Amino acid sequence: MNILAIGAHPDDIEVFCGGTLLQYKQQGHNIFIALTTSGNIGSNEYNSREEIGAARELEQLEAAKIFGAEVRFMRFDDQGLQDTPETRRAVINAIRWANPDVILANYPEDASTDHAVTGKIVSEVMLSIPGKLIPADEPPIAKNPSLFYYGTAVGIGFTPEVYVDITDVFDQKLEALKLHKSQFAWMDVYQTHGLLSIVEITDKFRGLQAGFVYAEGFRAFRIHGYMPNFKLLP
Numbered sequence: 001m002n003i004l005a006i007g008a009h010p011d012d013i014e015v016f017c018g019g020t021l022l023q024y025k026q027q028g029h030n031i032f033i034a035l036t037t038s039g040n041i042g043s044n045e046y047n048s049r050e051e052i053g054a055a056r057e058l059e060q061l062e063a064a065k066i067f068g069a070e071v072r073f074m075r076f077d078d079q080g081l082q083d084t085p086e087t088r089r090a091v092i093n094a095i096r097w098a099n100p101d102v103i104l105a106n107y108p109e110d111a112s113t114d115h116a117v118t119g120k121i122v123s124e125v126m127l128s129i130p131g132k133l134i135p136a137d138e139p140p141i142a143k144n145p146s147l148f149y150y151g152t153a154v155g156i157g158f159t160p161e162v163y164v165d166i167t168d169v170f171d172q173k174l175e176a177l178k179l180h181k182s183q184f185a186w187m188d189v190y191q192t193h194g195l196l197s198i199v200e201i202t203d204k205f206r207g208l209q210a211g212f213v214y215a216e217g218f219r220a221f222r223i224h225g226y227m228p229n230f231k232l233l234p
């Protein structure tokens with residue numbers, strides 16, 4: 001299968017669904033990553049958005065090697081993403097590029113606006129995937145992918161309806177996350193818990209709920225013709 005993980009920022013994928021992607025990889029599936037922004041505000045170590053965005057794209061490309069994933073950057077500005085014809089077009093292009101059987105994306109009710117808007121756009125364009133008159137640059141695809149939303153930051157306002165056991169790939173998930181080096185100089189200074197600690201606690205809590213040591217939780221998108229097939233999760 002083709003698995004597409006869509007995120008608002010570099011590191012969203014590793015934090016929220018990195019373990020699930022590693023399980024898919026172990027099963028031999030093709031992994032694709034698409035990001036709406038390159039997180040070009042998420043650092044105080046650089047002096048311009050261009051420098052931050054470029055540095056974070058390099059970090060994402062390094063992390064993607066652990067998943068064996070291809071990466072597509074849409075390059076909208078961090079901390080200001082909006083649902084516009086332009087952003088919808090870019091997301092439709094990304095979905096058609098990956099030709100996915102499964103899409104993993106941010107949750108539309110996430111407190112981070114970039115996360116929420118990314119999740120909302122993905123949901124809104126699902127019915128547009130096969131339409132040839134929809135404004136897009138990639139040709140329509142015939143698949144009806146299942147869309148699953150991954151969790152929110154530290155799980156606030158998110159109750160999973162399905163869990164993936166990531167116990168045996170958890171260490172590898174952290175290795176991928178550690179490649180987002182710029183985020184440790186940032187998150188670990190401004191938050192009570194550092195980024196690795198946040199992921200460890202959250203995934204252990206989801207594991208506690210599900211009966212695994214470590215887990216990632218998901219909710220399913222539902223609309224006619226695109227009902228979720230839970231058997232496609234690893």
Ligand SMILES: [Zn+2]
Pocket residue numbers: 008009011012112115
């Ligand atoms: Zn994010």
